[in-house]
Amino acid sequence: MRSDAVEKDRGGLPALSPRVKRMLVSIVLAALCAIWVYPLIWMLFASLRPNAMIFADEGLIPSQPTLENYARAWTEANMGSYFFNTLFVTVGSVILVTIATAMMGYVLGRSSFPGRAALFGLLVFTLFVPQGYTIIPIFELLSSLGLGQSLLGVMLATTAGSFVIFVLLFAGYFSQMPDELEEAARMDGVGFVKTFWFVMLPLSKPIIVTVIVMQTLYAWNDFLLPLVITLANPSIRTLSVGVYAFKGENFIDWGGMMAASAITIIPVVILFLLLQRYFIDGLAGAVKG
Amino acid sequence: MSGISLRGVSKRYGSVDVVHGVDIEIDKGEFCVFVGPSGCGKTTLLRMIAGLEEISGGDIFIDGRRVNGIDPARRGAAMVFQNYALYPHMTVEQNMGFGLRMNGHPRAEVATRVKDAARLLQIQDLLTRKPRQLSGGQRQRVAIGRAIVRNPQVFLFDEPLSNLDAELRAQTRVELAKLHHQLAGSTMVYVTHDQVEAMTLADKIVVLRAGVVEQIGAPMELYESPANIFVAGFIGSPKMNFVNVSAERDALRLDDGSQLARPQTKTAPQRLGVRADQLTIIDPEKGAIRGEVSVVERLGDSELVHVRTAWEQEIVVRVPGGTNSRVGSTVGLALAGRVHFFDAEGQAITVTSQARTND
Amino acid sequence: MAQTFTAHAVFLDRVWTHWKEYLFLVPGMLIFGTFIIYPMLASQYYSLLQWTGFDSNQVFIGFDNYVALLGDSFFWDAFLRSFVFTAITVPAQLLISLIIAIVLNDRLLRLSALFRTLIFLPVVTPVAVIGIVMAIMLSPFNGPVNIALLDAGFVTRALDFLGDPNLVLPTLAAIYVWKWTGVTMVYWLAALQTVPRELFEAARLDGVRGWQVAVFIILPMIMPFAIVITLISAISALNVFPLIQAMTQGGPFFASEVMEVFIFRTAFAPGGGAVPQLGYASAAGVFFGVAIMVLTILQIVATRHLRSVERSRAV
Numbered sequence: 001m002r003s004d005a006v007e008k009d010r011g012g013l014p015a016l017s018p019r020v021k022r023m024l025v026s027i028v029l030a031a032l033c034a035i036w037v038y039p040l041i042w043m044l045f046a047s048l049r050p051n052a053m054i055f056a057d058e059g060l061i062p063s064q065p066t067l068e069n070y071a072r073a074w075t076e077a078n079m080g081s082y083f084f085n086t087l088f089v090t091v092g093s094v095i096l097v098t099i100a101t102a103m104m105g106y107v108l109g110r111s112s113f114p115g116r117a118a119l120f121g122l123l124v125f126t127l128f129v130p131q132g133y134t135i136i137p138i139f140e141l142l143s144s145l146g147l148g149q150s151l152l153g154v155m156l157a158t159t160a161g162s163f164v165i166f167v168l169l170f171a172g173y174f175s176q177m178p179d180e181l182e183e184a185a186r187m188d189g190v191g192f193v194k195t196f197w198f199v200m201l202p203l204s205k206p207i208i209v210t211v212i213v214m215q216t217l218y219a220w221n222d223f224l225l226p227l228v229i230t231l232a233n234p235s236i237r238t239l240s241v242g243v244y245a246f247k248g249e250n251f252i253d254w255g256g257m258m259a260a261s262a263i264t265i266i267p268v269v270i271l272f273l274l275l276q277r278y279f280i281d282g283l284a285g286a287v288k289g
Numbered sequence: 290m291s292g293i294s295l296r297g298v299s300k301r302y303g304s305v306d307v308v309h310g311v312d313i314e315i316d317k318g319e320f321c322v323f324v325g326p327s328g329c330g331k332t333t334l335l336r337m338i339a340g341l342e343e344i345s346g347g348d349i350f351i352d353g354r355r356v357n358g359i360d361p362a363r364r365g366a367a368m369v370f371q372n373y374a375l376y377p378h379m380t381v382e383q384n385m386g387f388g389l390r391m392n393g394h395p396r397a398e399v400a401t402r403v404k405d406a407a408r409l410l411q412i413q414d415l416l417t418r419k420p421r422q423l424s425g426g427q428r429q430r431v432a433i434g435r436a437i438v439r440n441p442q443v444f445l446f447d448e449p450l451s452n453l454d455a456e457l458r459a460q461t462r463v464e465l466a467k468l469h470h471q472l473a474g475s476t477m478v479y480v481t482h483d484q485v486e487a488m489t490l491a492d493k494i495v496v497l498r499a500g501v502v503e504q505i506g507a508p509m510e511l512y513e514s515p516a517n518i519f520v521a522g523f524i525g526s527p528k529m530n531f532v533n534v535s536a537e538r539d540a541l542r543l544d545d546g547s548q549l550a551r552p553q554t555k556t557a558p559q560r561l562g563v564r565a566d567q568l569t570i571i572d573p574e575k576g577a578i579r580g581e582v583s584v585v586e587r588l589g590d591s592e593l594v595h596v597r598t599a600w601e602q603e604i605v606v607r608v609p610g611g612t613n614s615r616v617g618s619t620v621g622l623a624l625a626g627r628v629h630f631f632d633a634e635g636q637a638i639t640v641t642s643q644a645r646t647n648d
Numbered sequence: 649m650a651q652t653f654t655a656h657a658v659f660l661d662r663v664w665t666h667w668k669e670y671l672f673l674v675p676g677m678l679i680f681g682t683f684i685i686y687p688m689l690a691s692q693y694y695s696l697l698q699w700t701g702f703d704s705n706q707v708f709i710g711f712d713n714y715v716a717l718l719g720d721s722f723f724w725d726a727f728l729r730s731f732v733f734t735a736i737t738v739p740a741q742l743l744i745s746l747i748i749a750i751v752l753n754d755r756l757l758r759l760s761a762l763f764r765t766l767i768f769l770p771v772v773t774p775v776a777v778i779g780i781v782m783a784i785m786l787s788p789f790n791g792p793v794n795i796a797l798l799d800a801g802f803v804t805r806a807l808d809f810l811g812d813p814n815l816v817l818p819t820l821a822a823i824y825v826w827k828w829t830g831v832t833m834v835y836w837l838a839a840l841q842t843v844p845r846e847l848f849e850a851a852r853l854d855g856v857r858g859w860q861v862a863v864f865i866i867l868p869m870i871m872p873f874a875i876v877i878t879l880i881s882a883i884s885a886l887n888v889f890p891l892i893q894a895m896t897q898g899g900p901f902f903a904s905e906v907m908e909v910f911i912f913r914t915a916f917a918p919g920g921g922a923v924p925q926l927g928y929a930s931a932a933g934v935f936f937g938v939a940i941m942v943l944t945i946l947q948i949v950a951t952r953h954l955r956s957v958e959r960s961r962a963v
Contacts, residue, residue: 018756025751026759033766036826039781040769042792055790097679104676113666114659119673125941126684127883134687136694136915136926136933141686160683167676180374183341188388188439189362192668198391202378221774223890224908228916244776244894254784261777268772273765283838 040265047258054254069259073246077253079260081235082242085151089226089238090219092155097163097215098208105170105207106196110182120171123164139228149233154226161218166211173207174200210282213275220268239264292317292476293338293443297347300333300500307333308500310347315493317352317442320469320477324487324523325497331480332447334497338478339368339445352442362388366443367436371451373428375420375435381407382416385435399438406437409471426457433465437472444472446479450486466490484524488512496520513627518635521562527593529562529629530604532578544600549577549624552640558630565593565607567626570614576621580604585614596620691937694930701924713931722902723932726910729817730936733906734885736821741881742874745829749836750862764837768830775827779894782823786810810896813903820904824891832881839873840866875951879944907936 016024046054048065074080108116138157139148147153177200185195201208226238237245243260246253272279293315300308308330315321323331336342338349340361349356356364375384385406386399407413410430420428429449436444449465450458466489469477481487487494488508496503496511496519504516508524515521521529534541536557540548552558573579580596583603587610594606594614606622608614630638663670695714698707717723748767752760770778786793786809794806809819843866851865867874889908892898898905898913905913913922915929 022754022757025754026757029751029759029763033763037766037769038792039778039785040773042785043777043781096675100675100679103672104680107669107672111666111669113669114662122685123680126680126688134684134691134933135912136930137687137690138683140690141682156679157683159679163676163679163684178372178374180370180372181376183339184368184370184374184376184435185387186341186361187339187366187368188391188435189360190388190391194391196672198387199376203376205378217772221772221890223775223894224912227893231916240774240776240890242776243774243780247776247780257780261780264774264777265772269769272768272772276761276765276768280834280837280841283834284841 043258043261047255047262049255051253051255054258069255070263072253073256073259073263077242077246077256077260078235078237079239079242079246079263082237082239083263085236086220086238086240088151089155089158089222090216093158093161093219094212094215096156097159097166098211100159101163101166101211102170102201102204102208103196105167105172106174106200108167109171109174110177110200123167127164135224135228138225142229149229149236151236154229154236154238157225157229158219158222161222162214166215169207169210170204173204177203206278206282209275209278213272213279216271217268220264292319292352293321293478294350295334295338295347296350298334298337298344298349299346300330300337300342301345306500308337308345311497311500311502313495313502313505315476315478317476318474319492320466320479320490321493321495322479322481322487322491323495323497324481324484325503326523327482328499329497330500331482331495331497335368335445335447335478335480338364338443339366340364341368362392364443365441366445367439367441368445368447369429369432369436369449371448373420373432373452375428375431377420380417380419381412381423381431381434384420384431385438388435388439402438402440403434406434409437409468410434425453426461429453429461433468442475444475444477446477448481449479450481450483462486462489485526488524494524496523514637515629516637518560518562518631518637521629521631521637525564527565527605527607529564530568531631532561532563532602532604534558534561543578544602545579545598547577547579552628552630554630554638554640556632556638558638559633560631560635562629562631563624564627565605567624567628568604568606569623569625570594570596570606570608571621571623573619573621576623578604578622580620580622582614582616582618582620585616594620596622688937691930691934694927695934697927697930699925699927701926706927709927713928714935716928717931717935722905723910725902726905726907727936727939729905730888730907733817733821733824733888734882736818737824737885738878738881740821741825741829741832741885742878744825745832746836748829749833749840750866752833753837753840764833767833770827771830773827775890775894778823778827778891782895783810786819811900813901816896816900816904820888820892820895823895824885824888827891828881828884832877835873835877835880836870839870839877842873843869879947882947883940883944907932911936 042060045060045062047069048067049062050064050066050068053062053064074083107113108120138160142148142150142153142157145153147156181199181203182195185199190198221240222238223240223244226241227244230237230241234245239260243257243264246257246260293313295311295313297310297312298308299306299310311330311334313321313334323334325331333342337344338351340356340359344357351364351366376387379387382403385403389399389402390396403416404413407416410433412427412430412434415423415427415431420431423431429452432449446465450461453461469490479486479490491508493505494508494511495505498519503523504511504520511520511524515524518531522531533544534549536551536559537548539551541551541558541561542548549561570576578596578598580598582594583597584595586593586595590610592608592610592612592614594608594612596604596606598604604622614620630640632638696708696710698709698712699705751757752764754760757763785791788794788806788808788811791806793809794803797803798806807815809815847865847869848861851861856864888906889912892904892906892909893912896904898909911929911933914925914932917924
């Protein structure tokens with residue numbers, strides 16, 4: 001006798017055990033991923049080849065690996081100073097935006113001050129404004145502040161990139177925290193600012209990590225704004241703009257270009273590798289709220 | 290000298306009144322329990338004493354000082370929350386000392402006070418753990434410890450046992466009672482919906498319903514002489530049995546037509562209340578009330594016999610354990626002890642001379 | 649009079665009791681006001697100006713820029729191209745990333761974290777780098793893609809992916825999907841984490857397997873997130889400027905000039921030759937921004953309507 005609850009073989013194929021199925025899935029995924037990241041792997045290996053060998057027919061792995069491309073890109077193509085420019089923009093904007101959005105999100109998520117609904121509405125409304133729309137006034141504003149051709153200007157303007165999304169992430173997260181934590185702090189005589197700093201902020205670690213990762217990715221990769229601001233001042237280029245300009249200025253130095261590209265990618269890849277687990281958990285925690 | 294006094298305290302949310310002009314006096318060192326069904330305003334009252342909720346009307350005094358509008362931290366009160374409200378990212382030690390440290394107490398002093406409280410609650414071994422590494426009962430102790438460390442005049446408990454399982458709840462209840470003796474002199478206000486907790490812990494019980502005080506008194510006072518049907522039904526387990534009666538000249542007639550002697554009262558009784566242990570099962574022919582046994586709950590030391598009357602009402606009788614009442618048998622019930630009478634409004638009627646009820 | 653006065657006082661009192669909260673808003677409001685609100689308002693003003701470069705005079709010309717836009721075929725081509733681009737990339741990106749996410753969500757798949765990272769790599773790669781690497785990959789002269797296609801016999805002659813006006817937009821769309829699928833995958837993974845595990849176990853005990861789990865259990869559960877994720881993806885696809893600027897600068901022959909490239913070209917006239925037209929570019933930006941907002945609102949209204957229809961049917 002065969003009951004309906006017994007697993008039936010529907011496709012006609014012999015049923016595969018879950019382990020075999022997972023192995024097959026893994027093999028397919030591995031092949032897919034190999035194609036997916038092939039351009040980047042190619043770039044990495046090419047950056048280790050002497051210039052004459054870049055397009056040589058010798059397979060993927062370089063036969064005479066060398067770091068001279070990196071040396072050349074770092075010094076001659078100024079990738080070294082662009083690297084520190086980018087680091088400044090990224091670190092500065094991450095710090096500013098994390099603090100500002102955490103504070104704003106805390107107040108929006110946990111307080112019912114007059115004007116809260118209006119501010120929320122305004123934030124959501126601006127979510128749909130494309131960047132090309134705002135670049136002209138931002139450049140004009142920075143120019144009139146004397147920051148039109150400075151790294152500080154790039155850094156400040158970069159904070160706006162995903163500002164609204166971060167505020168909404170923090171607000172959503174803080175709003176789902178139990179009221180009792182805050183009340184316990186109040187009974188303990190801990191003030192508004194100290195409660196934020198010692199209780200609420202440490203508890204929002206998943207969102208802080210998410211914001212740091214997302215803002216780092218954004219600032220490190222941002223292109224339009226640094227491109228416009230550094231048009232007249234090449235010394236303050238960021239890596240993104242630097243690599244772009246490299247292509248225009250030294251278009252035959254493929255090895256240098258590949259090395260410059262690798263220099264640009266490696267730090268963020270490492271950051272993502274270190275934080276990816278927190279990043280996805282943080283996003284999941286945020287969307288749950 | 291008064292520990293806490295509430296005078297005409299009311300609370301309004303928009304146009305909804307949740308607490309209507311409540312007057313309560315709690316003596317210093319007293320263990321006072323606010324009890325009532327959910328939505329009765331007991332937690333709101335507690336939070337108004339704590340200062341977490343604004344007072345819409347009336348005054349609250351703690352230790353003779355009017356505290357309306359005073360910051361919660363400066364009322365000399367500490368609170369234990371229903372969900373413990375421990376800071377998840379701090380160790381037990383940090384949790385307990387957080388308030389003191391934030392208010393500038395020296396590190397060494399905080400450490401000794403935390404140690405003392407931990408010893409009192411026997412949680413010295415847990416000091417370095419985080420809340421998520423603790424069981425429910427341990428978290429409860431830490432939450433109480435956090436309150437003790439501040440050395441408050443007033444402890445406020447908001448349903449602190451409701452998240453514990455039955456066994457742990459009974460155990461913690463006993464420990465809270467002990468703690469109250471150890472911390473002699475500190476006033477405790479405790480909110481619960483569980484009348485057993487109220488009866489076992491309280492020096493004074495305040496029964497609340499729909500934002501109104503129904504009765505204030507010592508546990509046995511409420512048990513023995515409830516002021517109205519609500520209190521009579523709320524306090525005591527199993528619930529008091531209520532039977533409709535119609536008053537005649539010298540008798541009370543039940544719904545099946547049988548009669549009871551009428552006690553001497555000023556107003557005519559409309560309902561009669563009797564607790565399960567004030568009834569006895571007798572021969573069906575002799576009982577004032579007749580009925581059929583529908584369910585028997587065997588508790589070991591006693592049995593709760595549910596008797597279905599001719600007018601389709603379940604009356605619960607407590608009989609000694611091992612009686613082995615048979616479901617389906619017809620029995621008679623005799624009123625064997627104290628009987629309560631209530632008027633049309635549900636208020637208790639004082640009996641000027643208790644009539645003989647059993648025969 | 650007296651009443652309005654007290655109402656006023658009560659309001660001020662409420663504001664005053666929250667002064668710390670307002671203080672907390674200050675840093676955020678500085679960023680928000682300066683770099684988000686101000687540019688929005690300023691753009692609208694600029695769009696009414698004739699203004700050729702940051703050093704030149706601003707002449708107020710009313711709606712002339714808008715009138716000129718309506719008759720500018722470059723503008724309309726770019727406008728349309730932006731939406732075509734979105735219509736191609738968003739569904740592709742959503743579907744591919746969802747499938748990958750569902751497969752990778754299996755906790756027993758040992759290499760899941762590695763695959764996730766590899767799929768995510770293009771996301772962290774700056775567009776300038778992608779521009780260079782992809783130019784090599786897609787090169788008509790011995791580029792690996794063309795070699796593979798020729799070897800497999802799919803084509804008889806190498807394709808000039810980025811140089812052929814008919815191929816450039818689909819090629820850019822494919823590169824765009826490749827670059828951003830990782831981010832959408834992470835959003836889906838986050839959404840999938842909210843589906844209780846018991847549900848999968850219950851489904852297995854009920855004999856529901858494979859694609860049925862995806863269609864009947866996962867999809868309905870993550871539907872609320874799907875709307876948000878679709879919206880985010882659609883908005884980002886309309887902001888494709890960096891990738892196209894890095895790859896083709898809108899060429900060849902404007903064949904890949906989407907709206908933001910148009911705005912950048914008219915506003916800054918890089919490479920010299922043309923006169924920068926900041927007012928005109930602002931008008932294009934405002935027009936485009938308003939169009940996106942209208943479409944977004946329509947989309948939200950439509951999904952709400954669909955949902956309410958569904959609900960009334962379910963009852």
